[in-house]
Amino acid sequence: MNVPRKIGFHNITLDEVGKPLTYGSEAHLSREYLQKEKELLWPRVWQMAGRLEDIPKVGDFFTYEIADDSIIVVRSAPDRIKAFHNVCPHRGRRLVNTPCERNGACGTKRGFVCGFHGWTFDLEGRNTYILDRQDWQGSLNEPRTSLSEVKVDTWGGWIWINMDPECMSLREFLEPAASILDAFQFEKMRYKWRQWVVYPANWKTSLEAFMEPYHVAGTHPQFLKYGQYYAYSKAYGMHGVSGFDERDKSMQMAQSSSISRVGLGPDPRISTYELARENYETVNFAASTETLVKAAKRLVDELPDGTPAQEVVRHWLASAKADDAARGVIWPEISPQNMREAGLAWSLFPNQNILQGVTFALCYRVRPHGDDPDKCIFESYALERFPEGQEPKTEWVYAEPTAEKWGSVLVQDFSNMEWVQKGMKSHGFRGSLPNPHQEQKVINFHRVLASYMQGRGAPKLLDT
Ligand code: FES
Ligand SMILES: [Fe+2]
Numbered sequence: 001m002n003v004p005r006k007i008g009f010h011n012i013t014l015d016e017v018g019k020p021l022t023y024g025s026e027a028h029l030s031r032e033y034l035q036k037e038k039e040l041l042w043p044r045v046w047q048m049a050g051r052l053e054d055i056p057k058v059g060d061f062f063t064y065e066i067a068d069d070s071i072i073v074v075r076s077a078p079d080r081i082k083a084f085h086n087v088c089p090h091r092g093r094r095l096v097n098t099p100c101e102r103n104g105a106c107g108t109k110r111g112f113v114c115g116f117h118g119w120t121f122d123l124e125g126r127n128t129y130i131l132d133r134q135d136w137q138g139s140l141n142e143p144r145t146s147l148s149e150v151k152v153d154t155w156g157g158w159i160w161i162n163m164d165p166e167c168m169s170l171r172e173f174l175e176p177a178a179s180i181l182d183a184f185q186f187e188k189m190r191y192k193w194r195q196w197v198v199y200p201a202n203w204k205t206s207l208e209a210f211m212e213p214y215h216v217a218g219t220h221p222q223f224l225k226y227g228q229y230y231a232y233s234k235a236y237g238m239h240g241v242s243g244f245d246e247r248d249k250s251m252q253m254a255q256s257s258s259i260s261r262v263g264l265g266p267d268p269r270i271s272t273y274e275l276a277r278e279n280y281e282t283v284n285f286a287a288s289t290e291t292l293v294k295a296a297k298r299l300v301d302e303l304p305d306g307t308p309a310q311e312v313v314r315h316w317l318a319s320a321k322a323d324d325a326a327r328g329v330i331w332p333e334i335s336p337q338n339m340r341e342a343g344l345a346w347s348l349f350p351n352q353n354i355l356q357g358v359t360f361a362l363c364y365r366v367r368p369h370g371d372d373p374d375k376c377i378f379e380s381y382a383l384e385r386f387p388e389g390q391e392p393k394t395e396w397v398y399a400e401p402t403a404e405k406w407g408s409v410l411v412q413d414f415s416n417m418e419w420v421q422k423g424m425k426s427h428g429f430r431g432s433l434p435n436p437h438q439e440q441k442v443i444n445f446h447r448v449l450a451s452y453m454q455g456r457g458a459p460k461l462l463d464t
Contacts, residue, residue, distance in 0.1 A: 013431070022431040023446045025424040028202040033453070034373045038067045041350060041452045043163040046173045048352050048365060049073050049152075050159050053190055053391075054106070055081070059123060063096055063104030064161060066367055070098050071150050071161050072112070076123035083152035083161045084125050088114040089145055095121070101369070102196050102377050103396055112147075121147050157187035168458065177239040177348060180341050183334040184356050186383065190391040192286065192360075194381035195399040195406065199414070201421035203351065203366040203376035204449075209417045210353045210364050211445065212242055213344065214438035219412050222282075226275040227264045231344075232257075233440040238448045238458065240441030243343025253310050254336035257343045259287055260357050261313065268309040269299040272316055284407030286362040286382035287355060291329070295320035324359065328387035331358050347441050349448050359385045374421055380410070 013022050026033050049064035050073060061074035063086055070086035072095065088095045093116040098104040111128060112121045120129035125147035133140060151162040153170035155178055160170050171178060199206055209215070213231040216223055223229060233242035243257030255261045259279060263271025273296035280288035296316055303315055321331045334342070345355035353364040361383040369375035379396075386392075399405035401414040423429065434442045451459040 022433050023450075024431045025429065027446070027449065027453075028205050028421065028424055029373055031371065031373050034202075034368055034371060036453060037368070040455060041449070042066050042069065044167070044452060044457055045164075045350050046153075046160045046162045046167070046170050047350070048158045048348075049083070049161045051191070052081075052154060052157050052159060052187070054159075057108065059108045059110055060106075061096075061109060062106035063098050065098060065101050065104045069163065070094060070096075070104060071163070072096060072147075073152065073159055073161065074109075074123055081152050081154065081159055082123065082125060083150040083159075084147035085150060085163075087148065088116065088119055089127075089147065090114065090117055090119050090130075095147070102379070102398075119145070125149060154187075156181065156184075157189065173458070174239070174348065176236050177241075177346055180236070180241075180338065181346065181354075181356065183332055183338050184342070184358065184361070185332045186354075186356075186361060188332075189359075189361060189383035189385050191394040192382040192384045192392060193284070193397075194379070194394055195397050196377060196379040197399055197401055198369055199376050199378040199401065199417065200374060201376060201417040202373050203368045204445075205421045205424075206376050206378050206417050207347075207351055207353065207364070207366045208442050208445070209413050209420070210345075210355075211240070211347050211441045212435075212439045213244065214435050215413075215416070219416060220409055223278065225264075226271060226278050227261070231438045233438055234343075235440055235444035235447075238349040238444075240347050240444045241341075241343040242345055242438070242441055243340075245437075253313060254339040255313055255317070257340060258357065259344055259355060260292060260317065262309045267300075267305070268312040269303055269305075269307060272309075272312055273297050273299055282407055283362065283409045284380075284382070286360065286380075286407075288357065289320075289360050289384060291324050291327075291359070292316075292320045292357075295323055324385070329359065329385045331385075334358060347445060349445065350452075380406075 047066060049071060050062055054062055055073065055075040058075050058078060061072055064071045064073055072084045072086045074082050076082045086095050093114055095112050095114055096105045111123060118131055119127060122128050126142065127145035130140065130145065151165065151167055153160055155170055155174060212233060213229055216229040228244060228246060230245045231242050232245040233240060244261065246256045262268050263275035265271035276288050276293050276296040280293045299312060299316055303312060324331060342356065345353060347353050351366050355362040363381050363383065365379045367377045369377050401411060403411045448459055451457065
């Protein structure tokens with residue numbers, strides 16, 4: 001008989017072959033769990049702190065706020081990024097004030113001066129001034145007086161930090177996702193817009209709402225007019241991907257699991273345009289590009305009636321690629337196999353989601369809000385490849401969760417998250433039952449989270 005067994009602090013039950021079947025809701029609801037994350041999760045994982053474009057010049061810095069920690073990320077030399085705990089080694093004043101929990105602080109400095117007693121540090125974190133140093137009678141040395149360093153590395157144009165001095169490399173942490181996604185060259189994309197909100201749900205509840213397309217039929221039924229939304233999902237190490245799982249094998253093609261794909265309907269010239277337009281206009285101009293939509297609109301003029309779907313997609317992408325090239329946006333070469341494997345959207349453990357196209361990406365990051373398990377800092381931003389020098393100037397904008405600010409599709413997602421958070425508190429809720437095919441990313445997320453929350457750190461081997 002299948003007797004579910006519980007493992008550790010994070011309450012996952014496994015079936016008889018050891019596959020996670022369900023998990024309790026304490027990870028989403030418990031204040032104690034949120035406190036434990038401060039010790040067992042956040043100080044032990046690589047976290048995306050920002051993008052290289054946030055700090056283009058020497059001296060540019062921002063702080064990354066996570067739970068009770070604040071990290072200063074600074075460009076200390078043209079080709080060097082450093083990260084430090086935002087705390088003065090003298091008596092512990094936060095070195096840079098961070099009035100906003102989302103934005104922390106940012107600016108440009110030649111060094112950091114503590115506001116309490118004036119200790120001063122250069123961009124490399126070395127102490128350069130201590131008032132009345134002789135009072136210590138020689139007992140102050142560099143390890144005692146310099147800033148506490150934090151590991152920092154970059155991938156895809158993002159800057160990542162890790163507070164654990166013994167951590168594995170960023171590349172090792174991200175693999176195999178990094179190798180599958182390298183070809184998209186996210187480092188050549190730039191912000192198109194960026195928004196955030198304090199949202200009334202746990203950070204995991206909110207993140208999970210964007211991990212799987214299984215919810216499309218129930219939450220975004222308008223999309224069913226335009227495409228097939230049956231999804232697969234797959235764990236890759238600590239991370240996971242989902243994509244569209246075309247039931248009709250005759251439709252199999254490199255793009256079929258991605259966002260830029262053929263539409264559903266008798267005339268693929270028309271339906272492909274409708275799908276691309278819907279993705280673009282209702283997902284806050286982030287899940288496609290103007291180039292792709294305009295090229296799709298021309299399909300009906302450029303191709304004869306009866307053109308097979310595969311040819312419609314081939315023509316569409318080739319003409320969009322040519323249009324972009326003419327304005328100085330060069331598409332990266334991505335092999336059909338790589339494209340298929342990259343699918344639709346990735347979850348990078350612990351708290352980053354990326355829905356990618358060849359020339360754009362829609363990204364999410366979610367963090368806890370204070371000590372409240374029912375709130376999170378929810379952020380979303382769009383990246384796109386722009387002609388050099390034509391990148392828009394953007395800032396983080398606080399945006400209430402309305403259709404006007406976020407687009408009608410994200411608002412449909414927002415309309416679930418809060419109610420999942422409330423619903424999971426019901427005495428009648430027996431624990432989540434994620435779909436093993438379509439919601440494997442959610443399952444894998446909890447499996448990896450359980451490993452950290454049980455004090456085991458990164459899981460060594462995953463039977464994926
Ligand atoms: S706490 Fe920073 S100089 Fe004293
Ligand atoms: Fe959604």
